[in-house]
Amino acid sequence: MLPTAQIEFEPFLTVANDHSNLAKELMVKGEKLPAFDVTRAPAELRARILSESKRITVRHDAARWQRLLREWNEATQSHLQVKNRQASTDNVWRMPAHEPTEIELVAEPWTAKAQKIEWFALTPKYLRCNITDLSGDQVGFVANAAPRPAWNELQIDHHDSVLPITKIDSLFDRHLHCGSLRLRARAVVDGKIRETPVLELRRFTGSGFRAAITEQFGLPYLFGSGELSEDLDTGPETNLGADCANFVVYALRRQGQRVPWSDPKRLREYLDPLARSVTPGTAKISAEDLQRGVIVHLGTHVAAVMEDREPVGILDQNDLVAHQLGGAPEMLTLGQLLRERRKNCFDLFRIRPSKTAATLVFGGDVMLGRSCAAKIENGVNPFAGVAAELRGASFAAANLECTISDLGESAKRYAFRAPASSAQLLRSAGFHAMGLANNHALDFGSMALQDCAARLIQEKIEPVGVAKAGSNTCEPSFFSVLDGKKIALLAISDVGPAARIDRANLNSAIATAHSHADFVVCLVHWGIENSENITDEQRELARWLIDHGVDVVVGSHPHCVQSLDFYHGRPIAYSLGNLVFDGAPTVASWNRGALLKVGLNEDAKISSASLIAVILQDGLPQMDVTESDRFGSR
Structure with a gap:
């Protein structure tokens, strides 16, 4: 079986006459030819x-197929999840190899047993597989x-609903306890056999580039892996395996490097x-280079340096490298490799150090009402603690979670009105644009929203995510950040009255953005308030956008x-938390925000x-120097 393949299945279509030997024998006897009737599939097959079902496409009589699935599905469903962890954007569950954990079978609804x-x-x-057209000769x-x-x-050999990692530890790399493993479970729920979708678990050691190397252990060697394509995933991002060069490229792309699938010769161009x-x-190597990634190149083969043993700073034959050739990835000394x-040198x-020509900085929720408004009216600049970071950027934007307008009234419990001077403060802080696609944009009605947008424009701040009169179309805004280069900014909301995730319109807007800009950013208002857990809907929309x-x-x-992740080499900051927001002085997560800095x-x-890292004090942000490495970087 191939656990990630998209399956085309036509259970209701007769494509041709049966010319098998068995069919001929039955025809001679005048007996009816056997035919597979999917509606009478046994319970085990129905469960599978x-x-x-999400991987199966039925084109002929698709409506009948959906009715059949609904009939089989009834009320109860089941899935696997890793306790106290979240899946990445690509639906892979990643965790450090040394952390104890459990995989649990969850039946829905929760009352089901x-x-x-x-x-x-x-x-x-x-x-070992050869997926090219080249022969063994x-x-x-x-x-x-x-x-x-x-x-x-x-x-x-386990029959409880919770599977300890110790039960499957032997299926990972026996030395490092890392790598990739897929799991599924089958159970009887409410008298029906139910089978879970496959869960892929990846354990890693170290961080950054080297973590992305070790999470691939256990996967097969696929010669020609750069040619893989499954739905919108390509190369080893299909999670099926890699060859020697793309084993390294995968790790680079997991860190946000936009390197194409390659071979050892072409890989040199990106190093x-x-x-x-x-x-x-x-040869000398530095700790900084090792963290970013150091590659041993043997002409037709490459390996990643994993550990600089004594003497530190010199790459010698006892230092550890990882590579993949002719089988699953392995760790060995440079001398062994x-x-x-049969190489002497x-x-x-x-990995090429980043050369940044422009910097984009994004902030989270900015709410300038309530006690923050009182501070502003008393002459306090709410952005003083982060102004240096914002002003030092080529471009800065955030989500404006309030209305800068005197117009309108509101019956909402939480309606945020900011002082008229707020627009000037946003400009002096260094903002070039503010997202207005959120659940508070219409706190005081559409006229107040349009007035807020006009006040921002007056201060040369672009309001993004506000539909023009008579239009429900999401339109991009454009900004020059480099000589001859432009970025496009979109803002959409999946919550509240401003929600407008019309994907046909959004797809058109992204295409328009690309036709006039070199780089496209989308601000998305989504998720669950006061929750660090990323929802399946967020992950699905993030994949769709990229x-x-x-x-x-x-x-x-x-x-x-919420976490910073990379998908197909592109960053997703699921939530930056609060940038300016009062109201919960004792809630740590409320008062610990972040800026996203993109070079x-x-x-x-x-x-x-x-x-x-940013920390809020009385609702106002300061750079969090005490936890400057809270999130790390990629």
């Missing part, structure tokens, strides 16, 4: 079809390799040389910081992306 539980691990059937090291990857189901034709013990490859490269051309997704609304190179491509 339901668990994989799962019985007769069976757990299964999906492990690669082949550790042309590429000897993949001779007799399978033409495509496949997975076996291995039953786990900086440190040394040429060197031998162990003669050179002996296996190598070239040494590092798959349709958005380069950076910036989230707001939860009033707490662009001279071609308007991402050179860096990181979260900068």
Whole structure:
């Protein structure tokens, strides 16, 4: 089986006559030919079809297929999740290898009770595949390799609804306890057999580039992996495996590097040389380069340096490297690698340091009403603590969670009106644009919203996410940040009366943005208030936005910081929390926000992306120097 494949299934379509030998024998006997009737599928097959229904496409009589699924599905469903953790944007569950954890079977609704539980691990059937058209004679090291990857189901001796990681630890890399593993479970729920969709768990060691290397352990070697394509995922981002160069490229893309799938020769174009034709013990490496990524290049093969052992700062034969060739990834010493490859010397490269020509800074929720309004009217600048970061940026924007207008009335419990001077304060703080697509934009009605937008424009701040009169279309705004280069900014809301996620219009707006700009950012108001948990709806929309051309997704609304993730090499800041907001002085998450800082190179491509810690005191932000590494960077 192939756990990520999109399946085309036509259970109601007769495509041709049956010319098999069995059919001929039955026809001679005058007996009826057997036919598969999916409506009479046994319970186990129904459970498998339901668990994989999102991957199955039925084109002929699709309405009948959906009716059949609803009939089978009835009320109860089940899925797997990792306790106290969240899935990444690509729906992979990632966690450090040293952390104890549990995988739990969840039946819905919560009143349903799962019985007769069976757990299964999906492990690669082949550790080496040749998915190209080249034969074993042309590429000897993949001779007799399978033409495509496949997975076996291995039953786990465990029957409780909670599976401790210790029960499956032996299925990960035996030395580092890291790598990729897929799981599914089957149970009887309310008298019906139910099977969960596959959960992919990835354990890693270290951080950054090296963490992304180790999470791939256990996956098969796929010669030609750059040619993989599954739905909108390509290369090893299909999560099926990699070859030697794309094993490294995958790790780069997980850190936000926009490197195409490649081979050892072309990979050189995206790396900086440190040394040429060197031998162990003669090349220097720094801790900074090691964290970013150091590559040993052997001409037709590459490996990632994982650990600089004594003597520190010199790459010698005892230092550890990771590579993938002819099987699952492995860790070994540089000396072992050179002996296996029959090499005496190598070239040494590092991941190219970011060269930033422009900086974009984004803030979270800005609410200038209530006690913040009183401070403003008393001459307090609410942005004084972060002004240096904002003013130092080539472009700055945030979500405006209030109305700068004297117009309108509101019956809402939480309606936020800001003083008239707020627009000037936003401009002096360094903002170039403010997102107005949120659940408070219409606190005082549409006329107040339009008045607020006009006040911002008067201060040369672009209001983004406000539909023009007579239009419900999301339109981008454009800004020059580099000589001859422009960025486009969109703002959309998935909550409140300003919600306008019309995907047809949004797709058109993204296309318009790309036709006039080199880089597209989308501000999204979404998620659940006061929750650090990212919802499935957020992840799905983030994928959709990036798959349709958005380069950076910036989230707001939860009033707490949610994680920074990368999908197809593009950053997603799910929530930056509060930037200016009073009301909860004792709630730590409410008062710990973040700025998203994105570096662009001279071609308007991402050179860096990181979260900068901010702490709120009485609703006003300060740079959080005590926790400057709270989020790290990628």
